[in-house]
Amino acid sequence: MRRISYLICLLFILPAFSHADEALTAFSKLNNAGLIVLDSNGRTIRADHADRPLIPASTTKLATAWLALMHWGEEHRFRTRFYWDEPSRVLWVKGSGDPYLVSEELARIARSLKQKGLRQVKAIGLDNSLFQAGLVLPGTGTTNNPYDAVPTATAANFNTIAIKKINGKVVSAEPQTPLTPYAKSLGRSINSGELRVNTGRNPSNAENYFAELMAAFLRVQGIEVDPRIVFGKVPNQPVFYTHTNSKTLGEIVRTMLKYSTNFVANQLILMLSSETYQRPANTADVQRYMEESLSRQFAWENFTFEDGAGLSRNNRLSPQQLTELLQAFRPWKHLLPEIEPGVYAKTGTLTGVSSLAGYLVKRGEWQPFAIVMNENVPYQLRNRIARELSLR
Known part of the structure:
Protein backbone atom coordinates (compact mmCIF):
# COMPACT_ATOMS: atom_id res chain seq x y z
CA MET A 1 0.00 0.00 0.00
CA ARG A 2 2.85 2.26 0.90
CA ARG A 3 4.52 1.52 -2.45
CA ILE A 4 1.32 2.39 -4.37
CA SER A 5 1.01 5.69 -2.48
CA TYR A 6 4.63 6.48 -3.29
CA LEU A 7 4.08 5.83 -7.00
CA ILE A 8 0.96 8.02 -7.03
CA CYS A 9 2.94 10.83 -5.43
CA LEU A 10 5.63 10.48 -8.09
CA LEU A 11 3.02 10.83 -10.82
CA PHE A 12 2.12 14.26 -9.44
CA ILE A 13 5.63 15.39 -8.56
CA LEU A 14 7.58 14.35 -11.67
CA PRO A 15 5.70 16.64 -14.09
CA ALA A 16 6.42 19.58 -11.79
CA PHE A 17 10.12 18.75 -11.84
CA SER A 18 10.17 18.25 -15.58
CA HIS A 19 8.84 21.79 -16.10
CA ALA A 20 10.72 23.39 -13.20
CA ASP A 21 13.41 25.03 -15.36
CA GLU A 22 11.48 25.64 -18.59
CA GLU A 74 16.02 60.22 0.21
CA GLU A 75 14.41 62.99 2.30
CA HIS A 76 15.17 65.79 -0.16
CA ARG A 77 12.22 67.87 -1.40
CA PHE A 78 12.33 69.89 -4.60
CA ARG A 79 11.61 73.61 -4.48
CA THR A 80 10.13 76.05 -7.00
CA ARG A 81 10.58 79.80 -6.57
CA PHE A 82 8.09 82.52 -7.50
CA TYR A 83 8.86 86.21 -8.04
CA TRP A 84 6.39 89.11 -8.07
CA ASP A 85 7.16 91.99 -10.42
CA GLU A 86 4.92 94.62 -8.83
CA PRO A 87 5.23 97.38 -11.48
CA SER A 88 4.23 95.10 -14.39
CA ARG A 89 2.13 92.77 -12.19
CA VAL A 90 3.82 89.69 -13.66
CA LEU A 91 4.06 86.55 -11.54
CA TRP A 92 7.33 84.85 -12.50
CA VAL A 93 8.05 81.16 -12.03
CA LYS A 94 11.67 80.03 -11.97
CA GLY A 95 11.57 76.51 -13.41
CA SER A 96 13.46 74.11 -11.17
CA GLY A 97 12.70 70.91 -13.06
CA ASP A 98 10.56 69.58 -10.18
CA PRO A 99 9.14 66.38 -11.72
CA TYR A 100 6.18 66.18 -9.34
CA LEU A 101 4.28 69.44 -9.76
CA VAL A 102 0.92 67.72 -10.06
CA SER A 103 -2.45 69.48 -9.75
CA GLU A 104 -2.56 69.04 -5.99
CA GLU A 105 0.78 70.84 -5.67
CA LEU A 106 -0.35 73.68 -7.96
CA ALA A 107 -3.49 74.09 -5.84
CA ARG A 108 -1.29 74.42 -2.74
CA ILE A 109 0.85 77.00 -4.54
CA ALA A 110 -2.21 79.06 -5.49
CA ARG A 111 -3.50 79.06 -1.91
CA SER A 112 -0.10 80.13 -0.58
CA LEU A 113 0.20 82.95 -3.14
CA LYS A 114 -3.20 84.26 -2.12
CA GLN A 115 -2.12 84.20 1.52
CA LYS A 116 0.94 86.22 0.47
CA GLY A 117 -1.40 88.95 -0.76
CA LEU A 118 -1.60 88.24 -4.48
CA ARG A 119 -4.80 89.71 -5.91
CA GLN A 120 -4.33 90.60 -9.58
CA VAL A 121 -1.92 89.20 -12.16
CA LYS A 122 -1.45 90.70 -15.61
CA ALA A 123 0.74 87.83 -16.92
CA ILE A 124 2.39 84.56 -15.93
CA GLY A 125 6.14 84.72 -16.57
CA LEU A 126 8.22 81.58 -17.08
CA ASP A 127 11.96 81.31 -16.66
CA ASN A 128 12.87 77.96 -18.21
CA SER A 129 16.60 78.61 -18.46
CA LEU A 130 17.48 75.56 -16.36
CA PHE A 131 17.03 73.41 -19.48
CA GLN A 132 18.31 74.14 -22.97
CA ALA A 133 15.61 75.68 -25.18
CA GLY A 134 13.81 73.16 -27.36
CA LEU A 135 15.35 70.22 -25.51
CA VAL A 136 14.15 66.76 -26.63
CA LEU A 137 15.95 63.73 -25.18
CA PRO A 138 16.42 60.55 -27.26
CA GLY A 139 13.28 58.41 -27.36
CA THR A 140 10.85 61.13 -26.22
CA GLY A 141 8.23 63.06 -28.13
CA THR A 142 7.74 60.48 -30.89
CA THR A 143 4.10 59.68 -30.01
CA ASN A 144 1.28 61.26 -27.99
CA ASN A 145 1.46 58.52 -25.34
CA PRO A 146 2.00 59.72 -21.74
CA TYR A 147 5.25 57.73 -21.42
CA ASP A 148 6.66 59.80 -24.31
CA ALA A 149 6.36 63.22 -22.64
CA VAL A 150 9.26 65.61 -23.24
CA PRO A 151 11.03 67.15 -20.21
CA THR A 152 10.73 70.87 -19.38
CA ALA A 153 12.00 73.10 -16.57
CA THR A 154 8.41 74.03 -15.66
CA ALA A 155 6.10 71.04 -15.95
CA ALA A 156 2.62 70.16 -14.72
CA ASN A 157 1.20 66.65 -14.29
CA PHE A 158 4.23 64.98 -15.92
CA ASN A 159 3.52 67.01 -19.08
CA THR A 160 0.40 64.96 -19.71
CA ILE A 161 -3.27 65.91 -20.00
CA ALA A 162 -6.32 63.78 -19.16
CA ILE A 163 -9.44 64.77 -21.10
CA LYS A 164 -12.75 63.27 -22.08
CA LYS A 165 -15.64 64.17 -24.34
CA ILE A 166 -19.22 63.85 -23.13
CA ASN A 167 -22.07 64.60 -25.53
CA GLY A 168 -19.62 66.49 -27.74
CA LYS A 169 -18.26 68.61 -24.87
CA VAL A 170 -14.61 68.42 -23.84
CA VAL A 171 -14.05 68.27 -20.07
CA SER A 172 -11.16 67.43 -17.75
CA ALA A 173 -10.93 63.73 -16.90
CA GLU A 174 -9.52 64.62 -13.47
CA PRO A 175 -11.70 66.38 -10.89
CA GLN A 176 -8.61 68.04 -9.40
CA THR A 177 -7.44 69.50 -12.74
CA PRO A 178 -9.17 72.49 -14.40
CA LEU A 179 -9.66 72.42 -18.16
CA THR A 180 -7.37 74.90 -19.92
CA PRO A 181 -7.51 76.27 -23.49
CA TYR A 182 -4.67 73.99 -24.65
CA ALA A 183 -6.27 70.92 -23.08
CA LYS A 184 -9.57 71.82 -24.71
CA SER A 185 -7.90 72.11 -28.12
CA LEU A 186 -6.47 68.59 -27.75
CA GLY A 187 -9.90 67.28 -26.85
CA ARG A 188 -11.35 68.30 -30.18
CA SER A 189 -9.43 65.48 -31.84
CA ILE A 190 -11.31 62.72 -29.97
CA ASN A 191 -14.79 61.59 -30.86
CA SER A 192 -15.86 60.37 -27.43
CA GLY A 193 -14.53 58.69 -24.34
CA GLU A 194 -11.48 59.41 -22.17
CA LEU A 195 -7.89 59.96 -23.20
CA ARG A 196 -4.56 60.81 -21.57
CA VAL A 197 -1.93 62.26 -23.88
CA ASN A 198 1.34 64.12 -23.54
CA THR A 199 1.64 67.79 -24.44
CA GLY A 200 3.50 67.13 -27.69
CA ARG A 201 7.04 67.07 -29.04
CA ASN A 202 7.47 70.85 -28.86
CA PRO A 203 8.51 71.74 -25.27
CA SER A 204 6.78 75.13 -25.58
CA ASN A 205 3.41 73.32 -25.54
CA ALA A 206 4.18 71.93 -22.08
CA GLU A 207 5.45 75.31 -20.87
CA ASN A 208 2.33 77.11 -22.08
CA TYR A 209 0.14 74.42 -20.50
CA PHE A 210 1.92 74.91 -17.17
CA ALA A 211 1.21 78.65 -17.28
CA GLU A 212 -2.43 78.09 -18.26
CA LEU A 213 -2.93 75.61 -15.44
CA MET A 214 -1.20 77.87 -12.91
CA ALA A 215 -3.49 80.72 -13.95
CA ALA A 216 -6.55 78.45 -13.62
CA PHE A 217 -5.64 77.50 -10.05
CA LEU A 218 -5.06 81.14 -9.16
CA ARG A 219 -8.54 81.99 -10.47
CA VAL A 220 -10.01 79.24 -8.28
CA GLN A 221 -8.60 81.23 -5.35
CA GLY A 222 -10.36 84.39 -6.57
CA ILE A 223 -7.22 85.98 -8.00
CA GLU A 224 -7.77 87.91 -11.21
CA VAL A 225 -5.40 86.61 -13.91
CA ASP A 226 -5.04 87.80 -17.49
CA PRO A 227 -4.31 85.07 -20.09
CA ARG A 228 -0.95 86.55 -21.17
CA ILE A 229 2.20 84.37 -20.88
CA VAL A 230 5.71 85.80 -21.09
CA PHE A 231 9.09 84.08 -21.25
CA GLY A 232 12.47 85.30 -20.07
CA LYS A 233 14.64 85.67 -16.98
CA VAL A 234 13.15 86.34 -13.56
CA PRO A 235 13.54 89.96 -12.45
CA ASN A 236 16.39 90.90 -10.14
CA GLN A 237 14.42 91.05 -6.91
CA PRO A 238 13.79 88.96 -3.79
CA VAL A 239 11.89 85.68 -3.95
CA PHE A 240 8.18 86.24 -3.33
CA TYR A 241 7.32 82.63 -2.46
CA THR A 242 9.20 79.31 -2.37
CA HIS A 243 7.15 76.17 -2.81
CA THR A 244 8.47 72.94 -1.25
CA ASN A 245 7.02 69.80 -2.78
CA SER A 246 5.01 67.61 -0.41
CA LYS A 247 6.74 64.51 -1.82
CA THR A 248 10.24 63.49 -0.78
CA LEU A 249 12.72 62.27 -3.36
CA GLY A 250 12.34 58.77 -1.92
CA GLU A 251 8.58 58.86 -2.52
Whole structure:
Protein backbone atom coordinates (compact mmCIF):
# COMPACT_ATOMS: atom_id res chain seq x y z
CA MET A 1 0.00 0.00 0.00
CA ARG A 2 2.85 2.26 0.90
CA ARG A 3 4.52 1.52 -2.45
CA ILE A 4 1.32 2.39 -4.37
CA SER A 5 1.01 5.69 -2.48
CA TYR A 6 4.63 6.48 -3.29
CA LEU A 7 4.08 5.83 -7.00
CA ILE A 8 0.96 8.02 -7.03
CA CYS A 9 2.94 10.83 -5.43
CA LEU A 10 5.63 10.48 -8.09
CA LEU A 11 3.02 10.83 -10.82
CA PHE A 12 2.12 14.26 -9.44
CA ILE A 13 5.63 15.39 -8.56
CA LEU A 14 7.58 14.35 -11.67
CA PRO A 15 5.70 16.64 -14.09
CA ALA A 16 6.42 19.58 -11.79
CA PHE A 17 10.12 18.75 -11.84
CA SER A 18 10.17 18.25 -15.58
CA HIS A 19 8.84 21.79 -16.10
CA ALA A 20 10.72 23.39 -13.20
CA ASP A 21 13.41 25.03 -15.36
CA GLU A 22 11.48 25.64 -18.59
CA ALA A 23 12.05 29.42 -18.49
CA LEU A 24 15.78 29.02 -17.89
CA THR A 25 15.91 26.46 -20.67
CA ALA A 26 14.21 28.94 -23.00
CA PHE A 27 16.72 31.59 -21.94
CA SER A 28 19.67 29.29 -22.72
CA LYS A 29 18.54 29.13 -26.36
CA LEU A 30 18.69 32.92 -26.87
CA ASN A 31 21.53 34.43 -28.88
CA ASN A 32 21.58 37.99 -27.54
CA ALA A 33 20.94 37.89 -23.82
CA GLY A 34 22.72 37.83 -20.49
CA LEU A 35 21.97 36.81 -16.91
CA ILE A 36 23.68 36.91 -13.54
CA VAL A 37 22.76 36.15 -9.92
CA LEU A 38 24.88 37.05 -6.89
CA ASP A 39 24.62 35.86 -3.32
CA SER A 40 24.08 38.34 -0.51
CA ASN A 41 27.86 38.77 -0.19
CA GLY A 42 28.30 39.67 -3.84
CA ARG A 43 29.69 36.32 -5.01
CA THR A 44 28.46 35.04 -8.37
CA ILE A 45 26.03 32.11 -8.13
CA ARG A 46 25.16 31.88 -11.80
CA ALA A 47 26.26 33.83 -14.88
CA ASP A 48 25.40 33.45 -18.57
CA HIS A 49 27.06 36.02 -20.86
CA ALA A 50 26.92 38.43 -17.92
CA ASP A 51 29.54 40.79 -19.34
CA ARG A 52 27.73 41.28 -22.67
CA PRO A 53 26.77 44.97 -23.29
CA LEU A 54 23.03 45.03 -24.02
CA ILE A 55 20.18 47.52 -24.35
CA PRO A 56 18.93 47.79 -20.73
CA ALA A 57 15.62 49.60 -21.46
CA SER A 58 13.98 50.89 -18.26
CA THR A 59 16.42 49.18 -15.91
CA THR A 60 18.37 52.36 -16.77
CA LYS A 61 16.14 54.00 -14.14
CA LEU A 62 18.09 52.13 -11.45
CA ALA A 63 21.16 54.15 -12.42
CA THR A 64 19.18 57.40 -12.45
CA ALA A 65 17.60 56.62 -9.09
CA TRP A 66 20.96 55.77 -7.53
CA LEU A 67 22.58 58.96 -8.86
CA ALA A 68 19.71 61.10 -7.57
CA LEU A 69 19.59 59.44 -4.14
CA MET A 70 23.35 59.66 -3.73
CA HIS A 71 23.33 63.35 -4.67
CA TRP A 72 20.27 64.68 -2.82
CA GLY A 73 19.32 62.02 -0.27
CA GLU A 74 16.02 60.22 0.21
CA GLU A 75 14.41 62.99 2.30
CA HIS A 76 15.17 65.79 -0.16
CA ARG A 77 12.22 67.87 -1.40
CA PHE A 78 12.33 69.89 -4.60
CA ARG A 79 11.61 73.61 -4.48
CA THR A 80 10.13 76.05 -7.00
CA ARG A 81 10.58 79.80 -6.57
CA PHE A 82 8.09 82.52 -7.50
CA TYR A 83 8.86 86.21 -8.04
CA TRP A 84 6.39 89.11 -8.07
CA ASP A 85 7.16 91.99 -10.42
CA GLU A 86 4.92 94.62 -8.83
CA PRO A 87 5.23 97.38 -11.48
CA SER A 88 4.23 95.10 -14.39
CA ARG A 89 2.13 92.77 -12.19
CA VAL A 90 3.82 89.69 -13.66
CA LEU A 91 4.06 86.55 -11.54
CA TRP A 92 7.33 84.85 -12.50
CA VAL A 93 8.05 81.16 -12.03
CA LYS A 94 11.67 80.03 -11.97
CA GLY A 95 11.57 76.51 -13.41
CA SER A 96 13.46 74.11 -11.17
CA GLY A 97 12.70 70.91 -13.06
CA ASP A 98 10.56 69.58 -10.18
CA PRO A 99 9.14 66.38 -11.72
CA TYR A 100 6.18 66.18 -9.34
CA LEU A 101 4.28 69.44 -9.76
CA VAL A 102 0.92 67.72 -10.06
CA SER A 103 -2.45 69.48 -9.75
CA GLU A 104 -2.56 69.04 -5.99
CA GLU A 105 0.78 70.84 -5.67
CA LEU A 106 -0.35 73.68 -7.96
CA ALA A 107 -3.49 74.09 -5.84
CA ARG A 108 -1.29 74.42 -2.74
CA ILE A 109 0.85 77.00 -4.54
CA ALA A 110 -2.21 79.06 -5.49
CA ARG A 111 -3.50 79.06 -1.91
CA SER A 112 -0.10 80.13 -0.58
CA LEU A 113 0.20 82.95 -3.14
CA LYS A 114 -3.20 84.26 -2.12
CA GLN A 115 -2.12 84.20 1.52
CA LYS A 116 0.94 86.22 0.47
CA GLY A 117 -1.40 88.95 -0.76
CA LEU A 118 -1.60 88.24 -4.48
CA ARG A 119 -4.80 89.71 -5.91
CA GLN A 120 -4.33 90.60 -9.58
CA VAL A 121 -1.92 89.20 -12.16
CA LYS A 122 -1.45 90.70 -15.61
CA ALA A 123 0.74 87.83 -16.92
CA ILE A 124 2.39 84.56 -15.93
CA GLY A 125 6.14 84.72 -16.57
CA LEU A 126 8.22 81.58 -17.08
CA ASP A 127 11.96 81.31 -16.66
CA ASN A 128 12.87 77.96 -18.21
CA SER A 129 16.60 78.61 -18.46
CA LEU A 130 17.48 75.56 -16.36
CA PHE A 131 17.03 73.41 -19.48
CA GLN A 132 18.31 74.14 -22.97
CA ALA A 133 15.61 75.68 -25.18
CA GLY A 134 13.81 73.16 -27.36
CA LEU A 135 15.35 70.22 -25.51
CA VAL A 136 14.15 66.76 -26.63
CA LEU A 137 15.95 63.73 -25.18
CA PRO A 138 16.42 60.55 -27.26
CA GLY A 139 13.28 58.41 -27.36
CA THR A 140 10.85 61.13 -26.22
CA GLY A 141 8.23 63.06 -28.13
CA THR A 142 7.74 60.48 -30.89
CA THR A 143 4.10 59.68 -30.01
CA ASN A 144 1.28 61.26 -27.99
CA ASN A 145 1.46 58.52 -25.34
CA PRO A 146 2.00 59.72 -21.74
CA TYR A 147 5.25 57.73 -21.42
CA ASP A 148 6.66 59.80 -24.31
CA ALA A 149 6.36 63.22 -22.64
CA VAL A 150 9.26 65.61 -23.24
CA PRO A 151 11.03 67.15 -20.21
CA THR A 152 10.73 70.87 -19.38
CA ALA A 153 12.00 73.10 -16.57
CA THR A 154 8.41 74.03 -15.66
CA ALA A 155 6.10 71.04 -15.95
CA ALA A 156 2.62 70.16 -14.72
CA ASN A 157 1.20 66.65 -14.29
CA PHE A 158 4.23 64.98 -15.92
CA ASN A 159 3.52 67.01 -19.08
CA THR A 160 0.40 64.96 -19.71
CA ILE A 161 -3.27 65.91 -20.00
CA ALA A 162 -6.32 63.78 -19.16
CA ILE A 163 -9.44 64.77 -21.10
CA LYS A 164 -12.75 63.27 -22.08
CA LYS A 165 -15.64 64.17 -24.34
CA ILE A 166 -19.22 63.85 -23.13
CA ASN A 167 -22.07 64.60 -25.53
CA GLY A 168 -19.62 66.49 -27.74
CA LYS A 169 -18.26 68.61 -24.87
CA VAL A 170 -14.61 68.42 -23.84
CA VAL A 171 -14.05 68.27 -20.07
CA SER A 172 -11.16 67.43 -17.75
CA ALA A 173 -10.93 63.73 -16.90
CA GLU A 174 -9.52 64.62 -13.47
CA PRO A 175 -11.70 66.38 -10.89
CA GLN A 176 -8.61 68.04 -9.40
CA THR A 177 -7.44 69.50 -12.74
CA PRO A 178 -9.17 72.49 -14.40
CA LEU A 179 -9.66 72.42 -18.16
CA THR A 180 -7.37 74.90 -19.92
CA PRO A 181 -7.51 76.27 -23.49
CA TYR A 182 -4.67 73.99 -24.65
CA ALA A 183 -6.27 70.92 -23.08
CA LYS A 184 -9.57 71.82 -24.71
CA SER A 185 -7.90 72.11 -28.12
CA LEU A 186 -6.47 68.59 -27.75
CA GLY A 187 -9.90 67.28 -26.85
CA ARG A 188 -11.35 68.30 -30.18
CA SER A 189 -9.43 65.48 -31.84
CA ILE A 190 -11.31 62.72 -29.97
CA ASN A 191 -14.79 61.59 -30.86
CA SER A 192 -15.86 60.37 -27.43
CA GLY A 193 -14.53 58.69 -24.34
CA GLU A 194 -11.48 59.41 -22.17
CA LEU A 195 -7.89 59.96 -23.20
CA ARG A 196 -4.56 60.81 -21.57
CA VAL A 197 -1.93 62.26 -23.88
CA ASN A 198 1.34 64.12 -23.54
CA THR A 199 1.64 67.79 -24.44
CA GLY A 200 3.50 67.13 -27.69
CA ARG A 201 7.04 67.07 -29.04
CA ASN A 202 7.47 70.85 -28.86
CA PRO A 203 8.51 71.74 -25.27
CA SER A 204 6.78 75.13 -25.58
CA ASN A 205 3.41 73.32 -25.54
CA ALA A 206 4.18 71.93 -22.08
CA GLU A 207 5.45 75.31 -20.87
CA ASN A 208 2.33 77.11 -22.08
CA TYR A 209 0.14 74.42 -20.50
CA PHE A 210 1.92 74.91 -17.17
CA ALA A 211 1.21 78.65 -17.28
CA GLU A 212 -2.43 78.09 -18.26
CA LEU A 213 -2.93 75.61 -15.44
CA MET A 214 -1.20 77.87 -12.91
CA ALA A 215 -3.49 80.72 -13.95
CA ALA A 216 -6.55 78.45 -13.62
CA PHE A 217 -5.64 77.50 -10.05
CA LEU A 218 -5.06 81.14 -9.16
CA ARG A 219 -8.54 81.99 -10.47
CA VAL A 220 -10.01 79.24 -8.28
CA GLN A 221 -8.60 81.23 -5.35
CA GLY A 222 -10.36 84.39 -6.57
CA ILE A 223 -7.22 85.98 -8.00
CA GLU A 224 -7.77 87.91 -11.21
CA VAL A 225 -5.40 86.61 -13.91
CA ASP A 226 -5.04 87.80 -17.49
CA PRO A 227 -4.31 85.07 -20.09
CA ARG A 228 -0.95 86.55 -21.17
CA ILE A 229 2.20 84.37 -20.88
CA VAL A 230 5.71 85.80 -21.09
CA PHE A 231 9.09 84.08 -21.25
CA GLY A 232 12.47 85.30 -20.07
CA LYS A 233 14.64 85.67 -16.98
CA VAL A 234 13.15 86.34 -13.56
CA PRO A 235 13.54 89.96 -12.45
CA ASN A 236 16.39 90.90 -10.14
CA GLN A 237 14.42 91.05 -6.91
CA PRO A 238 13.79 88.96 -3.79
CA VAL A 239 11.89 85.68 -3.95
CA PHE A 240 8.18 86.24 -3.33
CA TYR A 241 7.32 82.63 -2.46
CA THR A 242 9.20 79.31 -2.37
CA HIS A 243 7.15 76.17 -2.81
CA THR A 244 8.47 72.94 -1.25
CA ASN A 245 7.02 69.80 -2.78
CA SER A 246 5.01 67.61 -0.41
CA LYS A 247 6.74 64.51 -1.82
CA THR A 248 10.24 63.49 -0.78
CA LEU A 249 12.72 62.27 -3.36
CA GLY A 250 12.34 58.77 -1.92
CA GLU A 251 8.58 58.86 -2.52
CA ILE A 252 9.11 60.17 -6.05
CA VAL A 253 11.68 57.47 -6.85
CA ARG A 254 9.44 54.73 -5.42
CA THR A 255 6.62 55.80 -7.75
CA MET A 256 9.00 56.21 -10.70
CA LEU A 257 10.34 52.67 -10.26
CA LYS A 258 6.88 51.14 -9.76
CA TYR A 259 5.23 52.80 -12.77
CA SER A 260 8.40 53.27 -14.84
CA THR A 261 7.72 56.97 -15.33
CA ASN A 262 10.07 58.07 -18.10
CA PHE A 263 9.30 61.74 -17.60
CA VAL A 264 10.35 61.70 -13.93
CA ALA A 265 13.59 59.84 -14.71
CA ASN A 266 14.57 62.31 -17.42
CA GLN A 267 13.71 65.31 -15.25
CA LEU A 268 15.96 63.98 -12.49
CA ILE A 269 18.93 63.34 -14.76
CA LEU A 270 18.59 66.75 -16.41
CA MET A 271 18.47 68.49 -13.02
CA LEU A 272 21.54 66.54 -11.88
CA SER A 273 23.55 67.41 -14.97
CA SER A 274 22.58 71.10 -14.83
CA GLU A 275 23.51 71.33 -11.15
CA THR A 276 26.83 69.57 -11.79
CA TYR A 277 27.96 71.61 -14.79
CA GLN A 278 26.24 74.87 -13.81
CA ARG A 279 24.66 75.48 -17.22
CA PRO A 280 21.38 74.69 -18.96
CA ALA A 281 20.79 70.94 -19.12
CA ASN A 282 21.27 69.40 -22.56
CA THR A 283 21.58 65.97 -24.17
CA ALA A 284 25.39 66.00 -24.34
CA ASP A 285 25.71 66.84 -20.65
CA VAL A 286 23.25 64.11 -19.67
CA GLN A 287 25.42 61.49 -21.36
CA ARG A 288 28.61 63.01 -19.99
CA TYR A 289 27.22 63.22 -16.45
CA MET A 290 25.92 59.64 -16.36
CA GLU A 291 28.99 58.06 -17.91
CA GLU A 292 31.53 60.07 -15.91
CA SER A 293 29.71 59.53 -12.60
CA LEU A 294 29.25 55.81 -13.08
CA SER A 295 32.77 55.27 -14.42
CA ARG A 296 34.19 57.11 -11.43
CA GLN A 297 32.16 55.06 -8.95
CA PHE A 298 32.38 51.59 -10.54
CA ALA A 299 35.36 51.85 -12.93
CA TRP A 300 33.06 50.70 -15.72
CA GLU A 301 34.13 50.53 -19.34
CA ASN A 302 32.22 49.68 -22.50
CA PHE A 303 28.83 51.14 -21.54
CA THR A 304 26.65 53.99 -22.83
CA PHE A 305 23.81 56.11 -21.46
CA GLU A 306 22.04 58.75 -23.58
CA ASP A 307 19.07 59.33 -21.29
CA GLY A 308 17.91 58.68 -17.75
CA ALA A 309 14.76 56.73 -18.56
CA GLY A 310 16.05 53.98 -20.85
CA LEU A 311 14.15 55.02 -23.97
CA SER A 312 17.30 55.32 -26.09
CA ARG A 313 18.17 52.21 -28.03
CA ASN A 314 21.81 53.35 -28.00
CA ASN A 315 22.10 52.73 -24.24
CA ARG A 316 24.33 49.78 -23.35
CA LEU A 317 24.90 48.06 -20.01
CA SER A 318 25.82 44.50 -19.10
CA PRO A 319 23.94 42.34 -16.57
CA GLN A 320 27.12 42.25 -14.47
CA GLN A 321 27.23 46.06 -14.36
CA LEU A 322 23.58 46.10 -13.34
CA THR A 323 24.32 43.86 -10.35
CA GLU A 324 27.29 46.03 -9.37
CA LEU A 325 24.89 48.95 -9.37
CA LEU A 326 22.40 46.96 -7.29
CA GLN A 327 25.10 46.25 -4.71
CA ALA A 328 25.45 50.02 -4.26
CA PHE A 329 21.67 50.48 -4.34
CA ARG A 330 21.13 48.31 -1.23
CA PRO A 331 20.37 51.27 1.13
CA TRP A 332 17.34 52.05 -1.06
CA LYS A 333 16.23 48.53 -1.99
CA HIS A 334 12.95 49.16 -0.14
CA LEU A 335 11.99 51.59 -2.93
CA LEU A 336 11.70 48.76 -5.48
CA PRO A 337 8.29 47.17 -6.16
CA GLU A 338 7.66 43.49 -5.42
CA ILE A 339 6.82 42.11 -8.87
CA GLU A 340 6.67 38.46 -7.81
CA PRO A 341 6.66 36.91 -4.32
CA GLY A 342 10.16 37.55 -2.99
CA VAL A 343 11.30 39.37 -6.16
CA TYR A 344 11.88 43.13 -5.87
CA ALA A 345 12.92 44.50 -9.21
CA LYS A 346 12.69 47.02 -12.05
CA THR A 347 11.39 45.89 -15.40
CA GLY A 348 12.50 47.14 -18.81
CA THR A 349 10.59 46.89 -22.09
CA LEU A 350 11.24 48.12 -25.61
CA THR A 351 10.47 46.46 -28.93
CA GLY A 352 12.79 43.45 -28.98
CA VAL A 353 14.07 44.19 -25.46
CA SER A 354 12.98 42.61 -22.17
CA SER A 355 14.93 43.11 -18.96
CA LEU A 356 14.58 42.68 -15.22
CA ALA A 357 17.00 43.66 -12.46
CA GLY A 358 16.68 43.72 -8.69
CA TYR A 359 16.85 41.33 -5.76
CA LEU A 360 15.75 37.79 -4.99
CA VAL A 361 14.86 37.64 -1.30
CA LYS A 362 15.64 34.25 0.23
CA ARG A 363 15.59 33.58 3.97
CA GLY A 364 15.96 37.31 4.61
CA GLU A 365 18.95 37.68 2.27
CA TRP A 366 18.74 40.03 -0.73
CA GLN A 367 20.54 38.57 -3.75
CA PRO A 368 21.14 40.95 -6.70
CA PHE A 369 20.24 39.62 -10.14
CA ALA A 370 19.88 40.91 -13.68
CA ILE A 371 18.27 39.45 -16.79
CA VAL A 372 18.60 41.31 -20.12
CA MET A 373 17.22 39.86 -23.35
CA ASN A 374 17.64 41.78 -26.61
CA GLU A 375 15.33 39.52 -28.59
CA ASN A 376 11.61 39.10 -29.08
CA VAL A 377 10.53 36.89 -26.19
CA PRO A 378 7.24 36.19 -24.39
CA TYR A 379 6.29 39.16 -22.17
CA GLN A 380 6.36 37.16 -18.91
CA LEU A 381 9.54 35.19 -19.61
CA ARG A 382 11.66 37.50 -17.45
CA ASN A 383 9.28 37.02 -14.49
CA ARG A 384 9.24 33.26 -14.98
CA ILE A 385 13.05 33.20 -15.04
CA ALA A 386 13.14 35.23 -11.81
CA ARG A 387 10.69 32.84 -10.16
CA GLU A 388 12.77 29.85 -11.17
CA LEU A 389 15.95 31.49 -9.90
CA SER A 390 14.26 32.32 -6.58
CA LEU A 391 13.42 28.62 -6.08
CA ARG A 392 17.01 27.46 -6.55
